[in-house]
Amino acid sequence: MVKFTAEELRRIMDKKHNIRNMSVIAHVDHGKSTLTDSLVAAAGIIAQEVAGDVRMTDTRADEAERGITIKSTGISLYYEMTDDSLKTFKGDRNGNEYLINLIDSPGHVDFSSEVTAALRITDGALVVVDCIEGVCVQTETVLRQALGERIRPVLTVNKMDRCFLELQVDGEEAYQTFSRVIENANVIMATYEDKLLGDVQVYPEKGTVAFSAGLHGWAFTLTNFAKMYASKFGVDESKMMERLWGENFFDPSTKKWTTKNTGSPTCKRGFVQFCYEPIKQIINTCFDEACYANMASSKYCPTRDDDIPPSFPSTAQKYRVENLYEGPLDDIYATAIRNCDPEGPLMLYVSKMIPASDKGRFFAFGRVFSGRVATGMKVRIMGPNYVPGQKKDLYVKSVQRTVIWMGKKQESVEDVPCGNTVAMVGLDQFITKNATLTNEKEG
Numbered sequence: 138m139v140k141f142t143a144e145e146l147r148r149i150m151d152k153k154h155n156i157r158n159m160s161v162i163a164h165v166d167h168g169k170s171t172l173t174d175s176l177v178a179a180a181g182i183i184a185q186e187v188a189g190d191v192r193m194t195d196t197r198a199d200e201a202e203r204g205i206t207i208k209s210t211g212i213s214l215y216y217e218m219t220d221d222s223l224k225t226f227k228g229d230r231n232g233n234e235y236l237i238n239l240i241d242s243p244g245h246v247d248f249s250s251e252v253t254a255a256l257r258i259t260d261g262a263l264v265v266v267d268c269i270e271g272v273c274v275q276t277e278t279v280l281r282q283a284l285g286e287r288i289r290p291v292l293t294v295n296k297m298d299r300c301f302l303e304l305q306v307d308g309e310e311a312y313q314t315f316s317r318v319i320e321n322a323n324v325i326m327a328t329y330e331d332k333l334l335g336d337v338q339v340y341p342e343k344g345t346v347a348f349s350a351g352l353h354g355w356a357f358t359l360t361n362f363a364k365m366y367a368s369k370f371g372v373d374e375s376k377m378m379e380r381l382w383g384e385n386f387f388d389p390s391t392k393k394w395t396t397k398n399t400g401s402p403t404c405k406r407g408f409v410q411f412c413y414e415p416i417k418q419i420i421n422t423c424f425d426e427a428c429y430a431n432m433a434s435s436k437y438c439p440t441r442d443d444d445i446p447p448s449f450p451s452t453a454q455k456y457r458v459e460n461l462y463e464g465p466l467d468d469i470y471a472t473a474i475r476n477c478d479p480e481g482p483l484m485l486y487v488s489k490m491i492p493a494s495d496k497g498r499f500f501a502f503g504r505v506f507s508g509r510v511a512t513g514m515k516v517r518i519m520g521p522n523y524v525p526g527q528k529k530d531l532y533v534k535s536v537q538r539t540v541i542w543m544g545k546k547q548e549s550v551e552d553v554p555c556g557n558t559v560a561m562v563g564l565d566q567f568i569t570k571n572a573t574l575t576n577e578k579e580g
Contacts, residue, residue: 143548146213146541152231153451153477153556158238158504160209160255162283163265164273168295172265172351173241177212177544209242209255209489211502211558212544225374229451238558242279252279254488254571256286258504258558260453264322268294268314268348269304272321280322284329284337287457291346292339294318298350301420308409308417319346333456341382341408348412362412380407387411450556451477454506461486461506464525470575473507479554483508483516485574490565491542499565501572502542504558508576511552512539515577518567533577537563 149155163169214237223233242255256262262283266272283290294315300306306314323338330337339345341359349356363377370377379385386395388404398404405414458466458475462484465471473481487503510516513535520530540560541548553559564572 143541143550146215146236146548147550147553149215149234149236150554150557151479152234152236153479153554154229154231155234156236156238156450156556157261158240158259158450158453158556158558160240160242160252160259160262160283160288161265162242162252162255162262162279163295164267164270164275164279167265167267167270167273167276168351169265170241172293172295172349173212173239175349175351175354175356176214176237176239209240209251210544211238211240211542211560213238213541213558236557240558251489252282253286256283256288257488258486259288260450260457262288262290264290264292265295265351266292266318266322267296267299268311268318269296269299271314271318272325276322277325280325281329284326284331284334287331287334287453287460289334289337289453290326290339292319292322293347293349293356295349295351297348297416298353301417308413309406311413312406312408315348333459342378344378357412359408359412366411381411382408470507476507477555478507479509479556481507481555483510483514483574483576484555485510485516485559487561487564487568487572487574490568490570491560493562498562500540500542500547500560500562501564501568502558502560503571503574505553505555507555509552509554510536510539510559510561510574512536512549514552516564516574517577518564519573519575520568521571523573532567534564534567536561 161169161173216235216237218233218235220233223230238259240255240259242252262279264276264280264283266276280290300311300314319339319341326338344358344360347356347358359378359381360374362381363374366381367374367377372380380387380394384396385407386398386404387393387407387410388395388399388401389410390401390403394407395404398406454461454477455475458471462471462474470482470484472478474484483505484507485503485505487501489502490499491502492498493500515533515535518532518534520532522530538549538561539551539553540562541550541553542558542560547560564574
């Protein structure tokens, strides 16, 4: 497991092509916070054994008491990828180190405003759906919110362990269940799609759908299995991925693929034969909890999440600038946001205020869209009632401290460049809920 320091996080913050800003959204009790714990464990912040119990992003006493997320909470994670895992990646990147700014948001309908606060400062959304309960009312609500903010979604079909341990679901039934979940999610995405985003629907055979058991710390995409089986069958990975989903069946007795079940007892759907049943076999073989816990390291169940196509801050800001900025779309500020320019004017959006340990004090939490914000820097604060050219809801104040938000703790840094989330100390007297920050003398 990778251990990292605040200095390492700050160093990678300058590599804007290697930053991902993601919200975790879902219906209540579909496993967001537990799944987030597993991602935190994969980054080496907590032990895998306690993932799901720690609930790193549930920082309030009432959240722990009620077992639900009430406020959205951010955590920054560092991952170092292997060359092999990135060999098919075609986008821009600067080395193999990645910074994931992850925000866990509430699933209860009463806290929808917290979901909006999270979405405003992220570029992608990990949509979590319970594989048994399927797409629910709040799933549609948060998806609609995400697409309205031009956030690109990916999907994880979660709580897979229920299929194996609780309900004993056979492979074909499980496939049909997962297929319906994905289809229902895609119907919603198609309904609220934005032309600028293009096709936002998710497809297992394209790697935009993961299958996970957040409580037990394992997950996979079809990419993981395609890598294993491609060499065995003598085909490339993309071709193998297509065969692992949809109407593709394999008969070991004839060693042939067909587009329909031949009726032979050995003929099974590709997903069932090569993904679902190997996992089921491992679980059935594991009679003690320790063996099952170690299943995540098995070749059948990689815990890598690098296969999910991410949203880049430098790419997403190009099509989100119309949502983010109300001024002329050809001025220096819009241009700086569009290009995610670290040398441009500071453009920072505060999406929420987070209570500090000092009674009555708050951190201002938000996202830097251009320029950089630094400790001691004077900033121009424009609240929601600010009108250009007037002085109402307009203040100039120094940032006392800039902070990386790490769930239940915080790490102070000298400055934070664009493309990243940030928490700031010393602005709470002038910001009630949200605000826009620029350099002190910017117009």
